[in-house]
Amino acid sequence: MDIVVRNVTKRYGPQKAIDNISFTVHTGEVLGFLGPNGAGKTTTMKAITCFISPDEGDIAVGGYSSRENPEAIRDNIGYLPETNPLYPEMPVIDYLWFIAELHRIPHDEIPSRILQMVKTCGLEGEKHKKIGELSKGYKQRVGLAQALIHDPAVLILDEPTSGLDPNQIVEIRELIRKIGREKTVILCSHILAEVEATCDRIVIIHKGKIVADGTAPDLRKRAQGREILRVAAEGPDAQALSDALLQLPSVALVDPAHHIPGAFEIQSVDGQSSKRQIFDMCVKNGWYLSELTPIETKLEDIFRELTRSN
Amino acid sequence: MNQIWIIAKRELRSFFDSLIAYILIVLFLGFSGLFTWLIGNSVFYVNQASMQVFFGVSFWSLFLFIPALTMRSIAEENRSGTIELLLTKPVTDWQLVTGKFLSVFLLIAISLALTLPYYLTLWKLGPVDHGAVWTGYLGLLLMSAVYASIGIFASSISQNQIVAFLLSLLIGIFFHMIFGALAATSTGFTGKVLSYLSMQTHFDSVSRGVIDSKDIVYFLSLVFLGLAGAEIAVAKRNIVEK
Structure with missing residues (x-):
């Protein structure tokens, strides 16, 4: 019914x-x-x-x-x-x-x-x-x-x-x-x-x-829009990594990751993915990429975004 | 009809499970027995094999006891939220209200049936006017139906049992006493209306053995008014957030 x-x-x-x-x-x-x-x-x-x-x-x-x-x-x-x-x-x-x-x-x-x-x-x-x-x-x-x-x-x-x-x-x-x-x-x-x-x-x-x-994936896609990745590399110090990431054309924003020293959360430019560029950049500089993780927006975040009182 | 009976059955069982029914029966039999047989204008004092004494006592004791039975019925459903449960089952508002009413009415009928030994005892003691006894019981039943429906109405507009109890006594006392007392001091049309509204007028005429359609209309229309009012109060959930 x-x-x-x-x-x-x-x-x-x-x-x-x-x-x-x-x-x-x-x-x-x-x-x-x-x-x-x-x-x-x-x-x-x-x-x-x-x-x-x-x-x-x-x-x-x-x-x-x-x-x-x-x-x-x-x-x-x-x-x-x-x-x-x-x-x-x-x-x-x-x-x-x-x-x-x-x-x-x-x-x-x-x-x-x-x-x-x-x-x-x-x-x-x-x-x-x-x-x-x-x-x-x-x-x-x-x-x-x-x-x-x-x-x-x-x-x-x-x-x-x-x-x-x-x-x-x-x-x-x-x-x-x-x-x-x-x-x-x-x-x-x-x-x-x-x-x-x-x-x-x-x-x-x-x-x-x-x-x-x-559906849950639908909502995620809609709320997310931009790709979010967590990046960490062995070799450079934090400042150098951050600077290098910011220079990539597909990266829009770089933030230090919460609770993980030396790692960064980056947001890609709308509709683009930065995964390849980050990998290539590390190879070029001789850095070991130790983390490259896509971060899913949690349902909680979507919920909070949609129902925040304005 | 079936849904009404299912609800009434559950209510009746809950009266007996929660001891309310037993307490009521003991109180009612004790109270009416005491005044009929032992104290005041008792049967032996009047020295007639007549149930009039008992009917007079019950006229008051039922008036006081019925609100205590009805006060819980819908007020408690409102308070605990079980009304939502019932009314999302295939049960209409009217079936709920009449089921509640029926359970109270049946409990009163059971209590009254338990006083039949009084009648049998009197029969042994002397010549009894059998017709008057049966119409007297009929009068009590009709009166109980009126007060039960007023009580159900009072219970339906509140979540608080005490409020429901006092409110049904308040509405009841008008029919039980005040209209009659006012009628005695008024004349003309007003006096007639007040006298028609008084419970005593109709109870007396029925228990005297005269079953007039005027009296039946009075009792039944009050029962209907009370139940219709309760149905409206239950349907009010559509307007006010409970």
Whole structure:
């Protein structure tokens, strides 16, 4: 089921929580939804899950409009809200039973579905405990279990791995990737490494507007523009190396590298690569090139650049 | 209907799991039993095999207890955020509100059913007007439905249970006492309107065995108003960020 968000605006009073955003998520795709606090991520998720209705624009999930057919959408969505709200007084099994009933799973299938969820989410030891007695990580697993219990075609997860231990995080990421092969998944996260590891595509939202939409390499290419290399050589002193680098026509900028004495970070002129020229220059001077490393812009840097408040 | 029942079932279970239900039943039976059988204008003092004493006591005790049952229902969902969970499942706002209402109403009905031994005891003691007993119970049920729906409404507009409790008592006291008291001192059209609004008028007429459509309309329209108000308050999440 595809999710199509078209020109959606949502206001709370005079403030626009989301401002005319559009994007599409296809079946078999895991979309990472990024943004600083208060950017409108959660509002967008609430609108897609039909918890709130947008003031303008329309959201369609699998062809159903959120205005005309919210129930059909809710039937097909598994949602883990950011705060992971649960009923603390309910035992895990009873809670999952309740959610399964609300999703109209036939009664004879409920026990097997619950068992499967307990296994998938690693709740074997805790299934008879009350939810309020569980640790944060286990509560998070219960939240995941309730989102997955009806085998939804669309899965929306707001910070799914918060509170989990590293092993569980890896398991859950693998689970999300596995689910993402056949289903439509939106993953909200602050953890950029997680988004990069799990998602096929990334949307970055800032102040209610989409500021970037593409795969991680796409975003890198766009944000980077210039080639950045770290260069170190044995033979010359730092000053000589720096001067020699600056004289190369393809080098635009030379900076001493952080924390590595004697090494430099250079930026090439737009659209050019300096690798060959640096190598030739070292050969000519009889220096031993000890490092020539392309530096990738980190997703963090892209994120910060795009979402810096101005 | 099915979704309403699933929600009501969960609420009912939570009443019993959290002891609220047992405490309510003990309090209600203790309170009404004490005044019906032992203290004040008790059955033995009146010296009639009549349930009127019990209905009079319940008229007040239910008025006080129902807000304590309803105060949690939606306010707690608002506070903990579980409302977001429920309303992103295939559940409409109206189903949520009526499910909550139904659970409270059923708990009251269970409490009232537990007072049936009073009726059986009186039957042994002397001649009982059976019709009046059943219409008396009907009156209590209808009144409970009204206060439950007012309580659900009060609970829906707040995240704070105490606010919800006090607000439902505040709204309730108008129907329970104030309109009646004002009607007694007013005349003409105003007096008639106030008297129509008073719970006592309709409760008395139903429990006296007269089931008039005027009374049924009164009870049902108040129940509907309370639930519709609660539905509007729940839908308000679209305007105000919670």
